[in-house]
Amino acid sequence: MSTHGPSTSPTSRRTVLLSSLAGLAVAGGLGAYQVLRHPRPPRRQPDGQYRQIKLAWPDASSAPVLAVAYQKDFFTQYSLDVDITSAPLNGSGALAALAGGVADFAVAPALSWLPKLHDGLAANLILGIQPGVFRLLVRRGAGITRLDQLLGRTIAIPDQNIADKLFFAIMMRRKGINAMEGITWRPMPAEDMITAAAAKTIDAIATHDPFAWQLLGTSNGLFTELVSSNTGHYADRTNMILGVSSSTLAADPDAATAMTLALRDAARWANAHRTEAATLIAEATAGMNSTSVQDMLSSEPPIHPVTGHPLREQIAQYYDELQLIGLLPSEESAADMARRYTRNVLRG
CATH class of the missing domain: 3.40.190.10 (Periplasmic binding protein-like II)
Incomplete structure (x- = not known):
């Protein structure tokens, strides 16, 4: 079933900062010089096709980024009709849904993902949505x-x-x-x-x-x-990770691009509008009212989505830490395993 919160109209606005003509000329010249020296790979764009997506997400009803993606139409902007499957209560349940073919995508903590990937789960990590709590x-x-x-x-x-x-x-x-x-x-x-x-x-x-x-x-x-995990360097690290099954990624890579962009944009909006994000999940969060949910989100680290190289670096760090406590083989290269498990679906 789809997860829906109370309907509200979008309030997000972008502010465009205008520089002087001289400043623009200098910046433009410098930018062109940098591009010539260090060309950036083209950014992959979604194809705009309508897609029905099955997503496994633990505690979906109390996930602010997911509520924002629905109620602020970020899924709709990328032509996605997202259905939350099987209502998993934790990361292990979400990954079981992905492994069983019940879901095309799953969200789970990095520390839940890595042992399963090492055991052979056929999937790739494509977006770090938010830090741990x-x-x-x-x-x-x-x-x-x-x-x-x-x-x-x-x-x-x-x-x-x-x-x-x-x-x-x-x-x-x-x-x-x-x-x-x-x-x-x-x-x-x-x-x-x-x-x-x-x-x-x-x-x-x-x-x-x-x-x-x-x-x-x-x-x-x-x-x-x-x-x-809400203070110090732990607060800067991603935790809830979006992954896609290998079969879905091979059959429809544009679906992974669209899902990544939709949830990335929703995460940024949720971070900038925490009070409103709290209202979207308050009714579905058992035992908590809107004020309590707002206080909770205020106590948590900034919601900062990561993709590409920053995501790969953080996954390597998690891999190294699981080796530290003996849960993954110490002889393996954490950097190599992170490259194997992550995919930058925004790179053209």
Whole structure:
């Protein structure tokens, strides 16, 4: 089924800055000189044909970029009729839909994508949509104020959502902490986590927004945030990645171009209009009102889409980090694997 939010009219405007004639002449001459020395590859343009696309996206109803793509007509601008398939609850579910041929495209965290690609999933990564929103929440009264104090403790993670665990395992490994072996990671339904924390059978929860934000706001002070992906260099890195099946890319490369441009434009709009983006998902985000959703988005990093070389560099970094915690073979070149797994569908 398609995901639709409340209908609103577009408010986006572009501002054109005019330079003096002399400035334009100098810039034009310099630009021509640079093009002669370093010619840029032509940018691929979509062909404008109408397409029906099947897309798997976890927690689709609470994804601001997806809501913007629908309600601000970015999909329509690129002649796309996008249907959200199978309502996956996490990245693993979205990738299962792609692998099973249920979806043509999928969105999932980078840390969910890479192990599946290494295991043979036939797909390419084409757009980094936005950074991660991982939060590590600790139970008040557990005496945990540093990451190393989690050793020997129990951290709950949402069922089968591997990205939450891996993100914090990597963060801790960089501080010399072997979280993969030194911590008990307990998969648990989200609805059981508050009860388990109150009963002191878990010490922390590794999860992501919007659920993490809900826990902080509705658990009567049971949790406090220890660390997150929303600050420092982690905030600058992409997380939710759009990928396309190899068969779809081979049969219709223009579909991948159109999807990339539509979601890239929607991501830029969502970042520039966070308050309005929040209203588009507020009604569909369980347990949160519009103000709470706005506060959540305000606390998160800028939504900055990436493609091409910047995406490939970030995927290589993720690959290297998964090697660091022993999840991928250390003898492989992270740069080579990133080149294999990514594709710049905007290059002509």
